[in-house]
Amino acid sequence: MTTLSYVLSKLLWFVLRPGTFALLLSLLGLAAMWRGRRWGRWPLLAGLGFFVMVLATPVGPLMLIPLEERFARPATPPAHVDGVIVLGGAVDQTLTEARGIPALNGAAERMTEAVVLARHYPNARIVFTGGQGSLVHGTQTEADVARLLWSRMGLAEARVTYEDQSRNTHQNAVLSKALVQPAANETWLLVTSASHMPRSVGVFRRAGWNVVPWPVNYRTGRSFAALYDAPFPERIGQFEGALREWVGLAAYWLMDRTDAPFPAP
Numbered sequence: 001m002t003t004l005s006y007v008l009s010k011l012l013w014f015v016l017r018p019g020t021f022a023l024l025l026s027l028l029g030l031a032a033m034w035r036g037r038r039w040g041r042w043p044l045l046a047g048l049g050f051f052v053m054v055l056a057t058p059v060g061p062l063m064l065i066p067l068e069e070r071f072a073r074p075a076t077p078p079a080h081v082d083g084v085i086v087l088g089g090a091v092d093q094t095l096t097e098a099r100g101i102p103a104l105n106g107a108a109e110r111m112t113e114a115v116v117l118a119r120h121y122p123n124a125r126i127v128f129t130g131g132q133g134s135l136v137h138g139t140q141t142e143a144d145v146a147r148l149l150w151s152r153m154g155l156a157e158a159r160v161t162y163e164d165q166s167r168n169t170h171q172n173a174v175l176s177k178a179l180v181q182p183a184a185n186e187t188w189l190l191v192t193s194a195s196h197m198p199r200s201v202g203v204f205r206r207a208g209w210n211v212v213p214w215p216v217n218y219r220t221g222r223s224f225a226a227l228y229d230a231p232f233p234e235r236i237g238q239f240e241g242a243l244r245e246w247v248g249l250a251a252y253w254l255m256d257r258t259d260a261p262f263p264a265p
Contacts, residue, residue: 088130202258
């Protein structure tokens with residue numbers, strides 16, 4: 001069931017992600033009108049209307065803000081931390097394999113924050129969880145890239161546990177818990193993107209692992225510039241990222257993978 005749901009989620013998102021779907025609608029409408037079909041104006045208008053909406057309004061950031069602000073870092077950081085969990089999703093395995101050096105994407109703060117925390121809490125264990133996150137991939141896992149990056153940044157190999165089988169957030173929690181076997185009284189920080197934190201916390205709670213949220217990689221702000229200044233491709237990315245998280249929350253709730261429809265502190 002996990003494999004089937006994973007494959008379906010990837011295939012459906014490839015076709016139905018808003019930017020791609022709007023482009024396909026526009027092309028369908030344009031082709032229909034080219035052949036003299038008047039009904040083609042409706043898909044054309046719908047597709048172009050989506051792009052105008054994303055360009056002219058802050059709909060993407062407004063969808064992200066509730067996700068990013070659901071969990072904040074503790075006002076006072078814990079005095080003692082037993083471990084830090086870093087979720088995959090910040091590395092690019094394909095480019096790393098092609099060029100031979102660690103490649104990061106827009107969520108790079110997950111990887112850099114782990115090194116900061118490792119230095120701040122010198123006795124804490126570090127856990128990275130991430131296997132193959134795409135249907136089409138090479139030989140390297142996300143854990144392979146993380147190991148390459150952190151070793152070059154001076155993070156001692158003995159401190160880090162790499163989980164390299166997980167393919168989604170649910171498996172991140174379940175497989176990491178089985179690998180680490182944390183005690184009930186231990187304090188573990190969870191590092192992931194702020195917009196991904198609600199679903200992640202809900203999944204870890206359902207897995208029986210109470211973690212302390214440590215969000216990074218914020219993509220929104222409440223100033224006028226923060227709402228409107230992003231370039232057009234990034235605005236589409238904000239909308240798609242937010243929609244994917246909201247759909248993911250609903251899907252995980254229906255599959256009983258999270259402890260609440262919208263997990264709260």
